[in-house]
Amino acid sequence: MISRIWSGESPLWLLLLPLSWLYGLVSGIIRLSWRLGLRKSWRAPVPVVVVGNLTAGGNGKTPVVVWLVEQLQQRGVRVGVVSRGYGGKAAQYPLLLTPESTPAEAGDEPVLIYQRTGAPVAVSPARVDAVKALLAHEPVDLVVTDDGLQHYHLFRDKEIVVIDGVRRFGNGWWLPAGPMRERASRLKTVDAAITNGGVAFPNEIAMQLQPGKAVNLRTGERCDVRELRHPVAMAGIGHPPRFFATLAQCGVVAENTFALADHQALTHADVGRLVKAGQTLIMTEKDAVKCRGFAEENWWYLPVEAHLSEIQAEKLLQELLILVR
Structure with missing residues (x-):
């Protein structure tokens, strides 16, 4: 049902519009407070790259994080990953993952990233705390955040948005009438947009998930x-x-x-x-x-692996490598 509402196929989205307006107003005020300097972002001593979504879930973000970490590792960059750890409930935060860490503690996506890449991973609802814990225990050159595009307390040097190329932005409305965390106009301010499947629009990097x-x-x-x-x-x-x-x-x-x-x-x-x-x-x-x-x-x-348009992907990687040189 929710997919039909968010796609606009069901007229029920009209009933949810007042809540969407409220969501948009509150999120807009929060973002503006950071932009005006009324609230201060914490800047890490190493570059931070956010991989996030404009819409709620299911866009292929985690395969992009895995791809990004592996590509940077192959180029000699020591990469750390931080995450909110959705689905996990640790006894205390921040939590640094170990081979014994379980999805019940850390969440399924951080455990997957840790197992696939071998990169150090820290989780916490407060991503700033996760970054600080990571830096205190691991010598990393760059931090990738799994999600957190709307978590403005953490300053980011680069923002990457992953888009579902088939569903795109549905009816275009904020939650709960539509799938949007932020409006599509936010794409104008990010550093890269990666489109998973479907057709990539101009200035978007085409990506396909290839099964193994x-x-x-x-x-x-x-x-x-x-x-x-x-x-x-x-x-x-x-x-x-x-x-x-x-x-x-x-x-x-x-x-x-x-x-x-x-x-x-x-x-x-x-x-x-x-x-x-x-x-x-x-x-x-x-x-x-x-x-x-x-x-x-x-x-x-x-398992699936992200395969990106080669020329555009290399350009993105070179932009990230400049941050650590």
């Missing part, structure tokens, strides 16, 4: 996802239909699909009841980090 081989949660075995017998699919991400569409593009005909809530906590019982005898479960990597501790032998995940 399916990975078994228990054994680490890899195989072509089309080889999985009697597959059923689940996705607990911001926009589950994207994952199901990816599977279809890979030639997978799922016998059933299950869309779960983003950042939803999972148990063996929650996941096990989705699969019948003889079926194979395929999930996202983000779901997999929450399921590894109780996975069955027939549970697999499909």
